[in-house]
Amino acid sequence: MxxxxxxxxxxxxxxxxxxxxxxxxxxxxxxxxxxxxxxxxxxxxxxxxxxxxxxxxxxxxxxxxxxxxxxxxxxxxxxxxxxxxxxxxxxxxxxxxxxxxxxxxxxxxxxxxxxxxxxxxxxxxxxxxxxxxxxxxxxxxxxxxxxxxxxxxxxxxxxxxxxxxxxxxxxxxxxxPEFSLWHLDPIDDGVLDCCTQHHITPLAWSPLGGGEIANDHAIGAALDEIANAHATTRTAVALAFVLGHPSRPVAIIGTQRPDRIAEAATAADLELTRSELYQLIAAAGRHLP
Ligand SMILES: NC(=O)c1ccc[n+]([C@@H]2O[C@H](COP(=O)([O-])OP(=O)(O)OC[C@H]3O[C@@H](n4cnc5c(N)ncnc54)[C@H](OP(=O)(O)O)[C@@H]3O)[C@@H](O)[C@H]2O)c1
Structure with a gap:
């Protein structure tokens, strides 16, 4: 949790x-x-x-x-x-x-x-x-x-x-910062490191990429695989990814649908494993030699 x-x-x-x-x-x-x-x-x-x-x-x-x-x-x-x-x-x-x-x-x-x-x-x-x-x-x-x-x-x-x-x-x-599987830059451009260094809480905007995440084939496939393993949804996995960063971000969601607000909330109970987090980073295009 x-x-x-x-x-x-x-x-x-x-x-x-x-x-x-x-x-x-x-x-x-x-x-x-x-x-x-x-x-x-x-x-x-x-x-x-x-x-x-x-x-x-x-x-x-x-x-x-x-x-x-x-x-x-x-x-x-x-x-x-x-x-x-x-x-x-x-x-x-x-x-x-x-x-x-x-x-x-x-x-x-x-x-x-x-x-x-x-x-x-x-x-x-x-x-x-x-x-x-x-x-x-x-x-x-x-x-x-x-x-x-x-x-x-x-x-x-x-x-x-x-x-x-x-x-x-x-x-x-x-x-x-903008931070999601759709926009991963803060994990390696220093923004999240700066937060941990100075005890600053990151507030991740557009954590679902403004809804774009679902349109990326590789990210979508990885989200589905992990969602199936946890009996949850893509959205929950995508948000749990953001929450799983060691800088302990807060994910700011923006759906206009109360049912989707409730769905997003389930991410708070979903902790992904280290290998799942890396699987998602790789699916989002980062080379992990
Ligand atoms: N600091 C900045 O410069 C900055 C910039 C942008 C945003 N923000 C902040 O970040 C907040 C969130 O941004 P965002 O709205 O782009 O966040 P988001 O949660 O990444 O995207 C929400 C969008 O995705 C759509 N969506 C599609 N499928 C969805 C699903 N299954 N569950 C939830 N949403 C789904 C939503 O449509 P529906 O409404 O139809 O569900 C909505 O248009 C903003 O309200 C703002 O507070 C800050």
Whole structure:
């Protein structure tokens, strides 16, 4: 069984699976509430969103607003969830992690979510044009202001995270890379090693490759073979693969179907063997001489 994860060195503990709100904007509040409640009921207490989720559809801020609407309809849910959101993607720019931008972005996220304090605030993508000292100082300021409990990053390379850590006076508790059998890079590009080195919890986004995993023949065949051996499903095996990495990632799933949220939750009870994990790595195309 995959144990709950402490978020870095924080005092927050979350289930090994998390629910992500990227695809969730544009639906009715009742429908959104059903997804969030199903996730919470299945131990996914980290709810991950971002200010930009909804752009291209219901609009920038729409996913945060919808989660805020769910909380306004059912305020008791707030105590059951750890809210993670992100800022720093500025439409048309495209990235801005300057102090001026992030302070305003975070203020607006709090407003849309309807919360005084955000449990985890993440820099969504590295801003190549802001000095890491300014980013670190701004994250510290957000905590000082009482707007944010903990801070993290997303889509940072190991070197970018190192550069931020060199200036940070507060712990960076999470790093959110894309990580799945569909996108294995973090296992050997240093991102997950950087997490273990600095006691940072990886939050793996698109752990099913956004649904693409099923389209890869070799990966699909290996998933089916292992799923049959454990009397479980492909999805559970693909998620258990992510959870099985020694950096102890949290896998952020994104299905819009409550039945699939429940199916994904079974991965928390599925521990793959060392040879099964390597079988999957090989099926995903890594040469293992
Ligand atoms: N930091 C970043 O830059 C970043 C980027 C992308 C995502 N994220 C985070 O990661 C979260 C998850 O991303 P994701 O939605 O791409 O994750 P995912 O769980 O890998 O993919 C979910 C997609 O796969 C489809 N799918 C097909 N078969 C499925 C099955 N058997 N079980 C479950 N899903 C199946 C789902 O469709 P149905 O809805 O029809 O089931 C949905 O479209 C996001 O919500 C967000 O919080 C972060």
């Amino acid at each position: 995959h144990q709950p994860r402490r978020l870095g060195t924080s005092d927050l503990t979350v289930g090994p699976l998390s629910y992500g709100c990227w695809r969730f904007a544009g639906t009715a509040v009742d429908e959104a509430r059903a997804k969030v409640e199903t996730a919470l009921d299945h131990g996914m207490n980290l709810i991950d969103t971002a200010d930009i989720y909804g752009r291209g559809g219901a609009g920038f801020g729409a996913a945060e607003s919808l989660l805020g609407d769910v909380l306004r309809a059912a305020p008791a849910l707030r105590d059951r969830m750890i809210i993670a959101t992100k800022g720093g993607i500025a439409p048309g720019v495209p990235y801005d992690s300057s102090r001026t931008y992030l302070i305003e972005a975070c203020a607006q996220s709090r407003q849309r979510l309807g919360v005084d304090i955000i449990d985890l605030y993440q820099i969504h993508r590295p801003d190549l044009l802001t000095h890491p000292a300014e980013v670190a100082a701004t994250l510290g300021e957000l905590v000082e202001l009482g707007w944010v409990r903990n801070v993290g990053v997303s889509n940072y390379t190991a070197r970018q995270l190192d550069a931020l850590l060199a200036h940070a006076e507060l712990p960076i508790v999470t790093s959110q």
